[in-house]
Amino acid sequence: MSLAINWSNEQEEYEINDGLIALLESILQKAGEAEGIEKGEVDLTFVDNERIHELNREYRGIDRPTDVLSFAMNETGEDEPEIIYAFEENDELGDVPNALGDIIISVTRAQEQALEYGHSLERELGFLFVHGFLHLLGYDHQDAASEAEMMSKQEHVLAQVGLTR
Structure with a gap:
């Protein structure tokens, strides 16, 4: 098994x-x-602004x-128990994937940002997806240095698949 996406669509705009x-x-x-992750699953959900607003608030x-x-x-906070889902091979169960986490993208906001930045919706969705993936791995952008690191990683990946500005 390699990296895989389990996706669902909960919006009707696109x-x-x-x-x-x-x-x-x-x-x-x-x-x-680029991050040395060979196996795992990401759950991806496409939503509208109303739904992501609810989730952001909650x-x-x-x-x-x-x-x-x-x-x-695969992360723990101060008040959270340590839960690590590891990839295992088990004769009875088969392959148990490394569940990396969930990424939720507002297609509504992605469309607005694509227009604002003057690039395609596919480029914006790709950017938001890789941004979300890096967050799953623990990257953040709370200061200028960490934001620059994330931006560099994101742009490098997008360039590899031909999604440049």
Whole structure:
């Protein structure tokens, strides 16, 4: 098993097609390769602004829509028990995947940002996906140095799949 996306579409504004999913799978492989992650699963959900607003308010205490949310399975916070889902090979169970976490993307916000930045929706969705993936691995952008590191990693992966500005 390599890196895989389990995806669902909970919005009606944009048709999610096989070409987009193939592009995102390619981005996942390149980002995983760059980070030394060979196996695992990412759950990806496409939503609208209303739904991501609800999730942002509920889980982050921020009462407005955002573009992408990430919920890592392999991280622990101060008050959270340590739960690590490791990839194992078991004769009875088969392959048990490393559940990396959930990425939720607002297609509404992605469309707005694509227009604002003057690039394609596919490029914006790719950017948000790799951004969310890096958050699953523990990257953040709380200061200028960490933001620059994340941006560099994101742009490198996007360039590899031909999604430049």
